[in-house]
Amino acid sequence: MPGANITNALAGNVAGVIAMQTSGEPGFNNSQFWIRGMSTFGANQGALIMVDGFERPFNEINIEDIESFSVLKDASATALYGSKGANGVILITTKNGKAGKIAIDGRVQVGYVTRTRTPEYVGGYEYAKLVNEALTTRNLQPLYTPNELEIINNNLDPDLYPNVDWIDLMLKPSTNNVNASLNFKGGGTTARYFVSAAYYNEGGMYESDKSLNEYKTNANRERWNYRTNFDFDITKTTLLRLGVAGFLEKRILPV
Known part of the structure; x- marks a missing residue:
């Protein structure tokens, strides 16, 4: 799969790996992951990545350079790395020359x-009615009067009562x-x-x-x-x- 790093590819494919992707923004869409859950306090403490014997983050590695990787899950296997290996260790070996x-x-x-899921657009008239309904069910006065609802429904004053699909206006589909x-x-x-x-x-x-x-x-x-x-x-x-x-x-x- 064409991706920037292997973290997103590991999720759901390696047993015991829990991955969490918190953003879809380019450059910040890497997954933070743990092996067999968290073993230390602090949500930012993820698995330890060792590349050819040196600690390095995943986002610096080209996937095509990886020869093999091993996932260490047991406490006896990760004890060598101390507290850094409490949430698991991944050993990566990069490719070398061949005779x-x-x-x-x-x-x-x-x-x-x-996008995997885009919220369904609700027009200004439906939104105004839902706002009034939410307020009246709490014994509060409606925010929009019947006259204002009519103006919104017929788009009579788009400057004061706009009806804009901001997702469609600001985002591309792909x-x-x-x-x-x-x-x-x-x-x-x-x-x-x-x-x-x-x-x-x-x-x-x-x-x-x-x-x-x-x-x-x-x-x-x-x-x-x-x-x-x-x-x-x-x-x-x-x-x-x-x-x-x-x-x-x-x-x-x-x-």
Whole structure:
């Protein structure tokens, strides 16, 4: 599935993993998750992520760079990591070079994103009647008079009594995301290499003025990842591994 990180893909697919996504805004739609529930106080304490032996957050990792991952659930397995591993530990191993001819792997994924549930629009006249009903059932005076209800129903004064579907006016029905990656690996019996680069773009669902597209007024998230791994067999029993990884992220946030 074309996504920015693996957290949203784990939810519902790995036994014992509880995931919670609190926002759909680009850049803030990562899921916070726990393994077999919370074991420490504080809702912000999630599972510990270890990438090649180092602690790193999920949102910095390119999915295509992951070779394998293991979920540690039992207390005996997570005891090595102390209090940080109280809510579970996920061990991630990234890809490394393989001896042989150079192998090039590229992938481009395009996803279609839409809202899972949109509140049904209620017009101004129905809303005004519901407000009056809610007040009268509490022995209070109605907010709208019969004359005002007639004005709203016939749209006689749209400035003073507007009837606007703000969701339809402010939001688009859908948006797209793009996930592209390219990596190559190879080497010989004594030295091997793996080099990868990835790009991810996720747009927002806000309606924007097409004449202002050059200013990028919509919410957006772009991320570039890079990773390089080198393995050297110094002796028959000694392996030296060198790696460089990083990412660059650009976000446009609503204000």
